[in-house]
Amino acid sequence: MSILSDRDEKMFAPSLSLEQQKDLAIKLTSFLSQYSHLSDSYIIEFFTENLWQTLPACWQSVLKDLSSPQIADLLLDATCKDRRYPSVWPLSLLAFRATAHALAFPREDSHSREAVAGTVKPDEFQENNSQSSLLGHIFRKHVKPKKQHEIRKLGTLVKLICDETGCSQVVDVGSGQGHLTRFLSYGLGLSVTAIEADQHLVSMATVFDRQLLWALDKEKQKRNCSFPIPDSSPCHVAGWVNPSATWKDFLRQLKTSPPGVNQSPPTFAPLKKKLKGSTHETKVQETDQTSPTAVAHGHLNKTEVSSSTNCSNFNEDSTDRESFPDFVLTGLHACGDLSATLLRHFVKCPHVRGITSVACCYMKITTKEHPAPPGLVQCPASQTTDTRSEFGYPMSSWVKGLPGHALSYKAREGSCHAIEDYIRRLREDSERLRTHCYRAMLESFIRDVRADLRRAGIQTIKKAHLLPFTEYARLGLPRVGLPSDLPLDSARVEAMLKHQGRVVVFFSLALLLCPVVETLVLLDRIIYLQENGVDSQLVPLFNPNLSPRNFVLVALKQL
Template sequence: MPGVSARGLSLEERRQLAVDLTRVLSLYRPLLDAYIIEFFTDSLWGTLPRSWQEALDGLDPPQLATLLLGMPGEGDVVRYRSVWPLTLLALKSTARALAFTRTPKFQTPSEFRENPSQSSRLKAPFRKHVRPKKQHEIRRLGELVRKLSDLTGCTQVVDVGSGQGHLSRFMSLGLGLRVKSIEGDQRLVQRAQHLDREVLQALEKEEKRNPQVVQTHSPRSPHHVVQWVDPGTLCEEVLLPLETSPRSEARLLLTGLHACGDLSVALLRHFSSCPEVAALASVGCCYMKLSDPGGYPLSRCVAALPGCELSYRLREGACHALEDYAERLQEAGPGLRTHCYRAALETVIRHVQPQLRRPGVQGIPRAHELKIEEYVQRGLQRVGLDPQLPLSRAALEAQQAQENRVVAFYSLALLLAPLVETLILLDRLLYLQEQARNSLPETWCWWLPRGRWARPSLSWRRKTLMPAEERRILDSI
C-alpha cells in the first residue's frame, strides 16, 4: 500500500509530517473519538456529512473493503457505484498517503503456505506452545536481532518484558546469542524456565537422531530475571552484563516483542541515556496504556504542536490492524454484526440505567449466531441487569437493519487508525533524533511493515553502518 517511508525522510520532512498528521487528526477528531457501541445512543450516523451518508449507505462489507479500505492490489480497477464526494475521497487518499508504509499485499507469509499452523522456517521445538502469528514474529525479529547484534558488535541481548520467553529461547537456543530475559511476573518466568528445559531436551534428542547435523553453536538457555522495569527510571538490571567483565565494556542490544505501553518508552530511554546500549529493536503494542504525560508525546517537536493530544480512544484504535478488518469485510462473515448487537445492547442498558455508560461486557460465545434479542438478554445478565426485562422487538429489528451502517462507520474510523499509530512512532523517532543532537551520534530508524502477521516494528541504533549495509540487512529479513 502507498504511504511514507520513515527511512527516506529528512529531519525537516519528519517534522512536517508530524504537523500534517496532527492537523488531519484534529480535523476528524469527532469521528476518531466516537465509540462504535454508542452508534445508536449518540446517533453517530447522523454526525456524518449528508453526502458521505449517501455514498456509504447500502454498501455491503465487500464493497466497503474495496472502495473504502482499498482491499484490491494497486493495479486493480476500483469502480464506484456513484460519484463520491471529494471530501470523502480526500479522506481516503490522505489516510493512505500520510501513514507509514505497511504490508503491501494481503497474503499469508510463505512459511505458512504448506501448513497454516506451523512455520516452515522455525524448528519444531520452537513452534511448540506458540501460535502461528507468534512463530512468525519471533522468527523474524530474532533473525533481525542476530544480524544487528553482529554488525554492532553487541556482547549480549536483553529481552525486556519477555513473558514466557519464546523470543529469548529462539535467540539463545536457536540462534546462539547470549540472552538475558527480564520479566516482572514471576509465574511467567517459571513457565519460561520450564519451556527452556523442554526445548533443550528436544534439541538433544534431535541431535542424537541426526548426529550428522553440525551445530553452529552450543545450546545455551537464556538467563531469566524477575524484575519490574519502571518506565520513568533507568533499570540497573537491564544494564548489568552477564559476564564478569566491567559494565563499561558491555555492548548491549535491547529488544522487546510487544513491549506494552510504557515499556517501549523505557527501552527508548535506556537506549538514549546509556552508552552500554549499542542497539535497540523494539516492537511496541497497547498504545492506549501509554501514560499521559510521560509515555506520549516524547519529543519536544510533537509536544509543541496544537492538537497533538491523543485520547485513550484514539490510542486504542491505533492498535487495530486495518488489513485484518478489510479481510473480514471481504469475507462478509456473520461476525461483523457483533458491533451492531453491542450498540443495540447499549441502548437498552441506558434506557434501564442511564448512569451506566459503556460497561464492559464479558464475551458472549458465538454471539453472531444468536438472535439479537438473545444477545441483548445475555448482555444484560453480564452487566448485572435483569435479563427478563421486556424488550421492544420492533426497535431491535430496526437497529439490526442498520448493520451495514454500523460497519461503514467503524470502517471510516479504522481507516484513520494508521495515522494515529504513525504519529506515535514518528514522535519516538523525533525523540531519538533530538537526543542524538544533544549527546548521541546520528540515529537511524528502520521500519518493518505492519500487517496481519506482525505488529509494527522499529529498530534504532547508532550510526555504525553505511546505507548500503543497512539496505542489505533489511532485504535479507
C-alpha cells in the same frame, strides 16, 4: 544516513530527513485533530449518541447503502486498483480517504513477495498452517504461528544489529515465556538476558528452556553423535521495568537474580528426564562443525550438552563502560510505556548500542492528559501517585509543541485494531460484522434503564454473531447487573437491525484513521531519537495479515 550496511538496505523502507519528519508530524496532527470526532467515537454509542448524524449529509447519502465488499474497496483498501463507485462521491470524502492513506506509514514491505502476493499467511505456512517451514522444529514447540513468524524475523534482525555493532549480548525485555529469547540464544548464538515482570511466565520460560535441551539430548542419544550449539544459555530475570527509574537502575536489574530464579520450576509432562547436572539452566558448548544458523533451522544432526547454574550474563559489580558489556535491546510487542522506556534507556545508557522496538497496546501509553490510562501496570511495590515528568506520548519536543497533538485513549485504542482482518471480513460479508451493531443496540437498552451505565464492559460473548439479538441481550444484560429478561421492544429491535450497514460504515471510517494514529505515535519516537542524535528506521518487518503490529523501530549508536 542509513543505520545498516548497503547489503541490508534493500530490506527496509527509506528513512526520512529530520525536516521531512517534522513536516509529516505537522500534517498528521492537523489531519487527526480535524477528524477527532471520528477517532474519539465509540461504536457502541452509535444509537445512543446518534453518530450517523454527525457525518456530513453528503457523506451519508453516498455511504448509507454500500455493501460490505464495497466498503473494503472504496474506503479501507489503499491498494485497490478497480474502484467502482455506485454514485458520485463528494470531494471532501475523497480527500479524507486519500489523505488518510497517504499519511499512514505503509504497512507492507514493497520488497516482500509475501506482501505482493497478499496472502493471509506468509509463504512459510503454505505447507502447514501451524508450522513455519523456515523455523527449526525445536523452536516451534508451544509457539503459535504468529509468534513463530515474529521470532524468526525479529531474531534475524537482532542478529544483524549485533553483527553491525559488534555486540554478542542481547537484553530481551517483556520476554514472556521466552520464545524469542530461546531463538536468539540457542538458535543464533547470542548471549541473552530476558526480563519479565510475571514470575509465572519466567518459570514457564525456564521449563521450556529445559525441554528444548532435553529434546537436543534425546536427539543426540538417538543418533549417537554430538551436536554443537552456541556457548550461551539464556538468563531469565523476574522484574518490572519502572518507567520512572534510571538506566543505572535498569542495569542493576539485569545483574540481579531474584530469589527463586535459580530453583528448578515444576516439570511439565513432556520433560520426564532430568539433564545430568542441571539445576536450572543448561549451557551448550560450540565447536566449529555446525553454525548457530543450522540449529535455528532445525538441522539436528549433532549434540553436545554441558550444564551451568550461573544465571546472570551481567555479573559485574559496576556500571562503568570498562567493566559492563555493551548490548542490544529488544522488545517484542513491549506493552504501553515499556517500549518508550526502552527507547529512553537506549538513548541515555552508554552500554546500549542498538535497539529493535516492536510496540503494542498504545492505549496503555501514559500522556499528560491521561497519566494513568485503564489497564496501566503500576509498580507492584508502590501504590503512590506517579509524579513522572516524562510520558509515553509524546516523547519528542517537536510533537509536544504542535497544536492538536493530543491523542485520546479511544484514538490510541483504535490504533491497535487489525485493519487487514476487518477488510477480509468485509470482503467475505462475514456474519461477524453484525457484532458491533448488536453491542450498540444493547447499549441503547441498557441506558434506557440505567442512564449512568455508559460503555459498561460485558466482555466477549462467544459466537455472538450466530445468535439472534434477543439471545445476545439475554446473555449480556446480567453482566452489567441488569435482569436477563428485561423487556425489549421488538419493533425497535427490528428498526435498529436495519441500520447494521451504517454501523459498519461508521466503524470503517473511524478504522481508516487508526493507521494514521499509529503513524503519529511511531513518528514521535523517530523524531525523539533524531533530537538525541540517533538515526533510526521504521521497518514493516512482519506480515500485517498475520501480525497487525508489524512495525519495528530500529536504531543503533556508532562509537
